Amino acid sequence: MTDTALFAAAARPRTRAIAPSRGRRPWTFYALATVFVAYVIALYGPMVCIYILSFQDVKGGLVFPMKGLSLHWFIDLFTQARTGDVKGSFSRSIKLAAMVTVITVVVSFISGLAFRRRFWGDTVIFYLMIGSLVVPGLVLGIGTGLLFTALGWEASWYTSALGAQLSWTLPFGVLVMFAVMSRFDQAWEEAARDLGASPWQTIHMVIVPILAPGLVAVGLFGFTLSYxxxxxxxQTAGSLNTLPLEIWSMTLNVTSPALYALGTVTTIVSFLAIGACLAVIFVMQRRRAGSAPAH
Structure with a gap:
C-alpha cells in the first residue's frame, strides 16, 4: 500500500455499528406504563361508557349490556317533553357562555394593558381579581344570590348567573392574558407611534393582531368554563335552568338513555368549540408565518 493510500485510509471517517440493545426494559417502565394506562382508563372510561350507552335502541337501559344500536334517544331528547326543557336550557347556556366570553376577553385584555406598568395599589387589585378562585363555587353562588335579593334585583340566568360566572372566568382570563402580555415586545408599539399612529390605531392595528391567538385562548377559557x-x-339562575342545571334535574326524574344522549351532545358541542378555537389559532399562526419577511 502506497503512502497516499495509507493517508486516505487514516483520514476516512470511521464508524462503528452499534448493535441494538437486546436487554429487557427495566421493571420501572412497566410499572409506570401500568399507572398511565390506569389513569387513562379512569379519566376516559366513564365518558366512553356514556357515549356507547347513548346509542341504544328503544329497549335500552342505563347499564350494560348494550341493547341494539340506533339514534332513538337523541331523537327522543329533542321531541319528548318528558325529558325536560332541553332546547331552552341549551339556548340559555349558549347565550350565557357567549356573554361571559365577550366580557372575559374585553376585561382581560384591558387588564393586561393596564398591568404592563406598575401603579399604586396594583398588587391589591391583582389579588382581589384572583381571590374568587379560592372561594368554593357554591358559597360564592349563594352569596351572589343573596346580594341580588338584598338589592331587590331579580335573579336570573342573564344577570346574577352572569355575575357569578364572571367571578370564575375573569381570574383565569386575566392570568392567561398576563402570560401573553409577557411575550409582547413593546418596540412594535413604539414603532407604530413613531409612524404617527394614534393610541386607538396602535391598539387596533398592532396590539390586537399580535395578541389575537392569546385573545382566542382567553375566549375559549371563558366559553368552556361558563358552558x-x-x-x-x-343559586343564581332563577326559575329557568341552564344546561348543566337541566342535566342535574334530569338525573332526578329521567331513567332512560336520553340522559346519556344529552351528555354526548354537550360533549360534542364542547369539542366543536375547542376545535374551532384551535383552528382559528392555527390559521392566524400560518398567516403570520407567511407574512413574515424572509431573512
Whole structure:
C-alpha cells in the first residue's frame, strides 16, 4: 500500500455499528406504563361508557349490556317533553357562555394593558381579581344570590348567573392574558407611534393582531368554563335552568338513555368549540408565518 493510500485510509471517517440493545426494559417502565394506562382508563372510561350507552335502541337501559344500536334517544331528547326543557336550557347556556366570553376577553385584555406598568395599589387589585378562585363555587353562588335579593334585583340566568360566572372566568382570563402580555415586545408599539399612529390605531392595528391567538385562548377559557358551570349557577339562575342545571334535574326524574344522549351532545358541542378555537389559532399562526419577511 502506497503512502497516499495509507493517508486516505487514516483520514476516512470511521464508524462503528452499534448493535441494538437486546436487554429487557427495566421493571420501572412497566410499572409506570401500568399507572398511565390506569389513569387513562379512569379519566376516559366513564365518558366512553356514556357515549356507547347513548346509542341504544328503544329497549335500552342505563347499564350494560348494550341493547341494539340506533339514534332513538337523541331523537327522543329533542321531541319528548318528558325529558325536560332541553332546547331552552341549551339556548340559555349558549347565550350565557357567549356573554361571559365577550366580557372575559374585553376585561382581560384591558387588564393586561393596564398591568404592563406598575401603579399604586396594583398588587391589591391583582389579588382581589384572583381571590374568587379560592372561594368554593357554591358559597360564592349563594352569596351572589343573596346580594341580588338584598338589592331587590331579580335573579336570573342573564344577570346574577352572569355575575357569578364572571367571578370564575375573569381570574383565569386575566392570568392567561398576563402570560401573553409577557411575550409582547413593546418596540412594535413604539414603532407604530413613531409612524404617527394614534393610541386607538396602535391598539387596533398592532396590539390586537399580535395578541389575537392569546385573545382566542382567553375566549375559549371563558366559553368552556361558563358552558359547563354548575355550582356558581345553581343559586343564581332563577326559575329557568341552564344546561348543566337541566342535566342535574334530569338525573332526578329521567331513567332512560336520553340522559346519556344529552351528555354526548354537550360533549360534542364542547369539542366543536375547542376545535374551532384551535383552528382559528392555527390559521392566524400560518398567516403570520407567511407574512413574515424572509431573512
Amino acid at each position: 359547563d358551570e354548575f355550582s356558581r349557577t345553581l
